[in-house]
Amino acid sequence: MKKWIKVIAILLAVIILFLATVFVVNVICNKIEKGKIQTYGQLVPVDGKQMNVLIQGSGGETVVLLPGYGTGAPALDFKPLIEELSPHYKVVVIEPFGYGLSDVTDKERTVENIVNETHEALQQLNINRYILMGHSISGIYGLDYVNKYENEVTAFVGIDSSVPTQGGTDEPVPTGTYKQLKQSGFFRLLMKLTPSQLIAPDVDDATKEQIRIISLKNSFNNSVLNESEHIASNFKAVEKLSFPKNLPLIFFLQANDTETEGWIPLHEEQIKNSVHGKVMTFEGDHYLHHTRSKEIAENFRSFMQEVKDVK
Template identity: 65%
Template sequence: MKKRMGTRMKKTLIIILKSIGVIAIAIALFLAIVFIVNMICNKSEQGKIEPYGQSVNVDGKNMNVLIQGQGEETVVLLPGFGTATPGLDFKLLIDELSPFYKVVAIEPFGYGLSDETEKERTTENIVSEVHEALQQLNINRYTLMGHSITGIYGIDYVNKYPNEVSAFVGIDSSVPTQPGMDVKFPLKTFSFLQKSGLLRLTMKISADPYAGLAFDEKTVEQMKMISNKNMYNDTTLNEMDHISSNFKGAQGLTFPKDLPLLLFVQANNEDVAGWIPLHEGQIKDSVHGKVVTMDGSHYLHHTKFKEISENFRGFMKETSRSSHS
């Protein structure tokens, strides 16, 4: 009886071990296929990505900048964290603004068609690189308009270069004191997802982030290819690693009182407690401060580009009237 039991247990154990072995081989095969497909796709997409904008030499590297429009006044656009292809992501808004302004969309290092960099992604370095790009282009007076984390870099920027920035416009911009920004991100996991090809697979089977938006098919195709190239690259992972310290560093800063300040804010942000009051707190001491709430996703410029342009133009007319009166 004992012998039979022992034999049965042995058989069961062998079956379990064989099953584990088969599963392990299947997983290894799957990962190998995903990795190879990703390598092949990366290679073929490299040749399909169409250049846009122009290259500016910053710190011995190439930074890509898209300039559209001939207006006397300049609007400088800066992206949110992880927006893989800023020049195209802002396209709908750029098309609305460029009949009236010279619009300059900057792609920081690690983004869009710009080079990567090994320099630490501190606010100080990012701000000085953006400024250097504008200096190279002889752009010395402009409105700074930016999405999401530009609220952190921008508050530093306008305090460093007060004589250059004529207004700050936030598109659902981050606030230094917003809760939950002391989080530690799993950088190694993100890096593995990128390098293994699992990120490409995930993006392929996830819902299309551009579905139902006004982008043309070609732009969407380009954005997806550049996203596959840039998502979780070493430069943006380094920036992710600095998010907590960059937020902390901005906590002592406020926007200058005399700087016109226009903040477009998502009306229904359920992820951050007190999202609208946080922004109202930023404008309370401003001579020309305004919060405009909008229904939409965090990427307000994907759906509210017309309203953003109209509100901005009206706001700039108001502030120029009141500064002349």
């Protein structure tokens, strides 16, 4: 009996030591990595906070890029697409609160607040006419946005963008578990053991390292977790909205989405009443702008030219 007690005590001590080590290493790494972040873009005052915005290119038309949910460093994540678009357009990447180098906010991450904050950032920059190009959940925010600011948006482009009627949006989100993973340091450990979890485009090693550091900094922060808690209600909030009939509308979708039933028909439904609507598919995953930026940019430019020729 004494031997078993001794074995159990040793095992408990090892487990406690392991947990403590993971926690301490995470705290130390957080402090070290904070000093390694290389700033980019510019900070814009929005609702009493600072929102980071990257502007590149000087074309006559402006394209505003909006990220998918939980993208750690949007301006770096969009790098391949920015490089394809910036020779022809002024490209503006919005990093919402809790993303990239923007502040974290305590304000609820409702579709209304997110859209209003994005608009305020553009107003602060005196950007009043632009094309919205959004990835993933920005299809939901973009739908609300173009209905509120129809006179400002000249076209909407969805990159495998979300649709209000898609399934699986009402599943519960274990925010408490995610928060514990981050605070305990286990999320960092998991990222170390499985580097493939880091979603990043094909960029140079220095940029990829910045994406890793900023993603770890932002993972499961209060803004991102709050946004996840509002996913179901945000989808619900726009379910009766449709894109304005005369707004040029094009969707670039992955050809073989096995996760969402009817992915392509759902988008075809969104363009059915559009005067200028189009759906294009590419082989690739959800992050098409990582691997298909050249094709997206070329087909987008062709589409916009077709719209102008018709007008």
